[in-house]
Amino acid sequence: MTSRPMFLPLNHSRFGPCGRALLGAGLALAAQAAQAQAFDAVRLFAIPAGEGQGIVGAAVIAGHEYLGSSETKLRVLPALDYQWKNGWFIGTGNGIGYQFPSPANMQYGVRVTVDGGRSDNDAPALFGMGAIPVRPEIGAFLNLLITDEWFLTSSIRYGAGQDRDGVQVDLGAGYAVQLAPKWRLGLGLGATYVNGDFMQAFYGVTPDQAAATGYAVYAPGAGWRDLRGNATLTYFFDAAWSLTASVQVRSLQGGPKGSPIVDESTPVSGVLALGYKF
Secondary structure, three states: OOOOOOOOOOOOOOOOHHHHHHHHHHHHHHHHHHHOOOOOOOOOOOOOOOOEEEEEEEEEEEEEOOOOOOOEEEEEEEEEEEEEOOOEEEEOOOEEEEEOOOOOOEEEEEEEEEEOOEOOOOOHHHOOOOOEOOEEEEEEEEEEEOOOOEEEEEEEEEEEOOOOOEEEEEEEEEEEEEEEOOEEEEEEEEEEEEOHHHHHHHHOEOHHHHHHHOOOOEOOOOEEEEEEEEEEEEEEOOOOEEEEEEEEEEEEOHHHHOOOOOOOOOOEEEEEEEEEEO
8 A cells, every 4th residue: 555646737728738748647657656556536637638648657666565564565567547538537546437527727526446455465464354355436536726836636435344334535735846847846745534444444453353363452443544745756758758756655643553453654665657648
């Protein structure tokens, strides 16, 4: 559950067609690849000039087995996202959804995503905890462009956990600036609030789990799961190809921080991603 930089390229007129293409290619790749499919926000291109546009690439992600684990894991993941001019989008970074017609400084819509669950074989700390199945989630999102550089993101997702009743609310803010014609820097902050069902499924310990693992029974309630900050640097080889490097620091809060399965409360992750806009 590594995290991705929070970038939101919107359809603002200051950038010409080439500028919007560069923004869309590099920042969308960083968004989807670095997050490793955690879907904390929707990040879309400017409105496509043609019928649609997309980005394809691959990312090397240095992270952890799960959020709270000290077990490190290196992943190489594909990244593919596409959006149509009529508002529909699909991909590994945003899920499947629809953006409603909206002002140039706003994006809002609905989507379906997937929660990856968890296996009790992912790390020694999970032995005996049982698996959390992969679940589809339904949700909605709202993004706001405050200025050409500052933006806000928000989303809500429902459906994760054993009983499909987990809720996640993601809030983010970010800043992106062109350092030079081919270089772009981004900084972001984010937080995730979850309901009690999600917290219990991913960080609680039931009596049966306690008997199987030796952990004490643990029943966390709803609250903030984590706070996070990130920095991203993107280099554009041309209007299509880009290379992105990102680093993310997270701080687990409240219920997760006190969970017996958590042995790393301030995980750090990194990403190197290559993308091609088409």
